[in-house]
Amino acid sequence: MTLNNKKHFKTWLPWLLIIVALVVGYQLLTSSKVKRKKLERESVQKVRIVKVLPLNQSTVDPLWFTTGIVMPSEMINVSAQVSGVVENIATNAMPGAVLEKGHTLLSLEQTDLQISLQSQQAQLTQAESNYKLELGERQLAKEEISYINDEEKETLEMSLVLREPQFQSVKARLEIARLNVKKAQVALERTKVYMPFNGQIIDKGVGVGSKVSTNTQLFKIVNVEQFLLEVKIPRSFLSLLNFDDPVTLSQENLWGKGVTRQAKIFSVLPELDKRDRQARLLLLIDDPQSLNTSDSPPVYINDFLNVSLTAKPIEDVWTIRSSWLQQDGSIWVVDKNRTLQKRYVDIRFKGRDYIYVDGAFESSDYAVAEKIPVASVGMPVRIKLLDSPAIKKDFPHKKPNQHNDKKGNLAKLTKQQREERKQQRLLLQGIEQQGIVEQGGAEQENADAKAASDSVGKH
Structure with a gap:
């Protein structure tokens, strides 16, 4: 290196060091801003948003849904009381024919x-x-x-x-x-064989000229005045069952949506089911073939039907979803301070989807309607109140607060429905005023955190 070059190097060296220091300082400053923004976002995200539903206390009529297979109340094989040769058979004594009691089926020589x-x-x-x-x-x-x-x-x-x-x-x-x-x-x-009751011929086993004895099956006949249906229910529901209410039968795949018919409870069988120890009920279906009326769909032997049984009213109980109940007999709620709390309940009746309980709930409590991976008592949360369609879907026994006609227009509401709609609107307005349910809440908090971070960076 020459003497001139050494002089130039000594002249530019301080400026080079200053430029490097500025670049390093800028990098450190910008990285600290990013870290602060990230920390602020993490601090905002620590407050979890949970889905909730309001809790309601009312008098309910629990339902139990089950299934059963239709069986005949009477099905017999008709035989002759004397031996002989068949001389004559009634022209209408054919399989499928519905005949009255006392009708002549055949005569022997x-x-x-x-x-x-x-x-x-x-x-x-x-x-x-x-x-x-x-x-x-x-x-x-x-x-x-x-x-x-x-x-x-x-x-x-x-x-x-x-x-x-x-x-x-x-x-x-x-x-x-x-x-x-x-x-x-x-x-x-x-020598004459008659119908023993009002029934329908299922099978015919002889013809004119057949030689029969007292053991020969002539006809197979089923009673069409009544069919039986055996169903199973839990023993805990047996004490609540309303024996006076009619039982609703349905089969959407065969009868169509919304088409039902009724049966009545005939008796409780004295023997429990051997496999699941449930109580067995015997239901009676009058006029199963709808011979006397065309309003009800016909029922056939071996039909698989859906059955809805009604319990006696249970007064002043809270209705909760089965999925909300914890192993320790409590449910998670969000209180007025927007923190998670446990409320312990006493079960009055536990169904498949709903549980009817007594509990010390407060008027400002909201039930947590989802599973929280990590939860603790007192943990702060923000809530998202599920809309009315979700509430109606989860609680079908509640009456809807509004409905639409076939044209999609808002139909005329009853006074009670208008009042319920008004209360729900006020509830949502109150929640929004308190900052409980705001879709832009998280975005606003992120914006505030960003502004704070920029302010810190400037200073």
């Missing part, structure tokens, strides 16, 4: 039975003649005894003299002959 009846009647005539002859003999014996003195009478066996054994024997034969005639008459009447 009567020739043999008529001959048997005539034979028995002849024997009865002979027995009656023998009985009359014996009465005459008995009368003659009495007249002969009247000519004998008393001393001779004492040496005689009067029952033998008066032909008492012969008389009893003839009398018994006469009674047997009468019974035989009656038996032959009954057998002749039984």
Whole structure:
């Protein structure tokens, strides 16, 4: 390096050091701003937003939904009471035919039975003649005894003299002959087979000319006046069940949406289910084939139906979702200070989706409607109140506060619905005024944090 170059280097070295120092300082300053912004964002994000629903205390009628398979109340195999050959079958005695009680299904040949009846009647005539002859003999014996003195009478066996054994024997034969005639008459009447009750023919097993006995199945018939439906319910619901209310049956896939029919509770079976120890109910479906009315959909044997059972009213209970209940018997709520709290409850009835409980809830409490991964008592949160459609979806037993007509226009509301709508609007306005539910709340806090960070960077 020459002497001139050394002089130039010494001249520019301080300026070079100053430039490097400025660049390093700028980098340090900008990186500190980024870290401060990140820290501010993290501090803002620490306040968790949770979804909540209002808590309501009211009188409810719990429902229990179950299913069951339809079975007949009576299904029998019709057989003949006497043996013979089928002579005639009613033209309408075919599978699927619905016939009234007493309708003639078929008749058997009567020739043999008529001959048997005539034979028995002849024997009865002979027995009656023998009985009359014996009465005459008995009368003659009495007249002969009247000519004998008393001393001779004492040496005689009067029952033998008066032909008492012969008389009893003839009398018994006469009674047997009468019974035989009656038996032959009954057998002749039984050559006709009748409907035992109002029913429908399921199967037919014979034709004209078939030789049948008392074990031959002629027809298979089911009672169409009533069908049975067996369902299972928890034993805890059995004590709440309202036996006077009708039971609602539905099958949306077959009958259509909203189409139902009713049944009634007939009895509680004395034996629990062996697998799940649930109580078994027997329901009665009147006119299952809708023969007397066209308003109800027909029900068939082996139909799989949905069943809705109503319980007795439970007064002043809180309705919560089953998913809200914790293992320690409490639910998470957000109190008026916007902090998480636990409220312990006493279960009145636990259904599949809803639980009806008693609890020390405050009027400002909101139920947490989601699972929180990390939660602790007193943890500050911000809440997001679910809108009315979500509330109606989660609580279907509550009446909706508004509805739309088919054209999509707002339909006319009842006075009670208008009041509920007004209360909900006031509730939402109050929440917004308190800063509880604001969609732009998080954005506003982020903007404030950014402004604070810029201010710190400037200073």
